[in-house]
Amino acid sequence: MALPQNKLNALGLVYKAITRKASDLDEFKPFSIRIDNYYPSSSTLTGFEEQICAVDDLVSFTFNATFPILLQTIVQSNIPSRLLGLIHLSTAFTKIRAHNWRLPSDIEVSITHANETRKGIEYTIETKVFQFKRLTITNTNIMLDKSTAQKRFTLPSVSQNNWLHLSTKSILSRDARKYALHSKDFNPIHMSNWLAKQFGLPHMLIHGMYNVHWMLTEISSNKEFLNHPEWDTLEVNFNKPCYLPATVELKQDPNCDSFGLFSLDGQSRYVIMTLS
Numbered sequence: 001m002a003l004p005q006n007k008l009n010a011l012g013l014v015y016k017a018i019t020r021k022a023s024d025l026d027e028f029k030p031f032s033i034r035i036d037n038y039y040p041s042s043s044t045l046t047g048f049e050e051q052i053c054a055v056d057d058l059v060s061f062t063f064n065a066t067f068p069i070l071l072q073t074i075v076q077s078n079i080p081s082r083l084l085g086l087i088h089l090s091t092a093f094t095k096i097r098a099h100n101w102r103l104p105s106d107i108e109v110s111i112t113h114a115n116e117t118r119k120g121i122e123y124t125i126e127t128k129v130f131q132f133k134r135l136t137i138t139n140t141n142i143m144l145d146k147s148t149a150q151k152r153f154t155l156p157s158v159s160q161n162n163w164l165h166l167s168t169k170s171i172l173s174r175d176a177r178k179y180a181l182h183s184k185d186f187n188p189i190h191m192s193n194w195l196a197k198q199f200g201l202p203h204m205l206i207h208g209m210y211n212v213h214w215m216l217t218e219i220s221s222n223k224e225f226l227n228h229p230e231w232d233t234l235e236v237n238f239n240k241p242c243y244l245p246a247t248v249e250l251k252q253d254p255n256c257d258s259f260g261l262f263s264l265d266g267q268s269r270y271v272i273m274t275l276s
Helices: 010-019 042-051 061-076 173-183 193-198 208-221
Strands: 031-038 086-095 105-117 120-131 134-145 164-171 233-238 246-253 258-263 269-275
Touching: 010 061, 031 061, 042 061, 042 173, 061 086, 061 105, 061 120, 061 134, 061 173, 061 208, 086 208, 164 208, 173 208, 208 233, 208 246, 208 258, 208 269
Parallel strands: none
Antiparallel strands: 031 105, 086 134, 086 233, 105 120, 120 134, 164 246, 233 269, 246 258, 258 269
């Protein structure tokens, strides 16, 4: 059962993170909190709309809106991993009914599973969004602690010879820093090249969710896709980090409702997305 709480401020989150007691994996216990009458911050709302689009137009905004509650859940959990070592592997959204983010919401976030895989420890984090006592949106995220990997894991190559080109975009470092301000995701690897190198990365990288938002706005505005039946479920896998600066290409698999975000040379696939 979810533990009722009030939203913590930044100092409260830091205190919980510092005093958190991690356990061994075999001692992991599911953990869930619930915050009622919740509003995303005004800076999150306005920042998203200035950089991306109207918040109620993209179901993926759910991740941004509820990210502070996700953090609040993680810093109080007993997961064995370091908090800064988690990598976003995948995210999935289901729209049950319309949601208005400027009205009060009830948010329930649960860490339901912790499984050891050859890639490392994977955590399943489920978010449920309610409005007026009715479930409106669900969001499931898989986070990975790569430091516990049993061996190096590489993705198989992806053939994209028949994929249809939809759009291209250049992404700069300032886009990542601007997105961090309104998403409240200040992971150092998104803030500067120097900080990213302290974590063993060659360059800073863009947030995976930034790419997801851009892909959805391009898909929804594409004339060939406008006549597609309404979709209710969005599934996303993050395949490779997108280092900055970068020029990315959005493509569609003509055989199904899958979309990929690739490097311009086609050598790297950053994101794969499926609508249904």
